[in-house]
Amino acid sequence: MTGLDLSAPLLRRARARRAAPAPSLVRADMRRLPFARGAFGAVVNFFTSFGYFDEPADDVRVLSEVARLLAPGGAFLSDVFNATRVLSTLVSREEKTVADERVAIRRSYDPATRRLEKEITMGTGPAARTFRERVRVYLREEFEALHRDARLTVTAAWGDFDGSPFDARRSPRLILLAVAGSER
Numbered sequence: 001m002t003g004l005d006l007s008a009p010l011l012r013r014a015r016a017r018r019a020a021p022a023p024s025l026v027r028a029d030m031r032r033l034p035f036a037r038g039a040f041g042a043v044v045n046f047f048t049s050f051g052y053f054d055e056p057a058d059d060v061r062v063l064s065e066v067a068r069l070l071a072p073g074g075a076f077l078s079d080v081f082n083a084t085r086v087l088s089t090l091v092s093r094e095e096k097t098v099a100d101e102r103v104a105i106r107r108s109y110d111p112a113t114r115r116l117e118k119e120i121t122m123g124t125g126p127a128a129r130t131f132r133e134r135v136r137v138y139l140r141e142e143f144e145a146l147h148r149d150a151r152l153t154v155t156a157a158w159g160d161f162d163g164s165p166f167d168a169r170r171s172p173r174l175i176l177l178a179v180a181g182s183e184r
């Protein structure tokens with residue numbers, strides 16, 4: 001088993017927490033993966049770790065790299081939020097307390113860039129910390145088309161980690177299972 005991330009601090013944290021058998025942890029950019037063609041029987045990309053690059057072509061590049069790494073018949077399991085549901089239920093402002101700290105969240109969708117943007121401010125005053133994330137929104141049909149373009153065949157779709165069927169209006173997630181062909 002191999003884990004991959006671009007973040008050195010997150011990899012350090014993972015190394016400190018890993019248990020036996022310890023997976024190999026690698027720092028790399030998922031657009032240029034440092035592994036040989038056909039090196040893996042399966043690849044997993046979960047928790048909306050897809051769609052953060054500025055250019056849509058980079059998302060295509062990621063899926064092409066996954067296809068390159070998979071042995072013939074290898075499986076790719078990917079997970080993103082269900083765009084239809086998220087956009088229809090978008091809460092633009094939210095405040096809550098987490099571990100006795102004020103957390104303010106602002107969300108917006110930019111149709112021109114097709115990005116969901118989120119700003120999280122933790123704490124108040126000079127000690128406040130603000131984090132921002134922007135992720136491209138993909139509808140199911142678009143996400144499946146990206147897989148096809150990378151020569152990955154989608155064989156199943158689920159709407160949540162409990163294995164429930166995908167429902168565009170209700171499902172919180174879009175989880176796809178795709179298989180690599182013999183010719184890539």
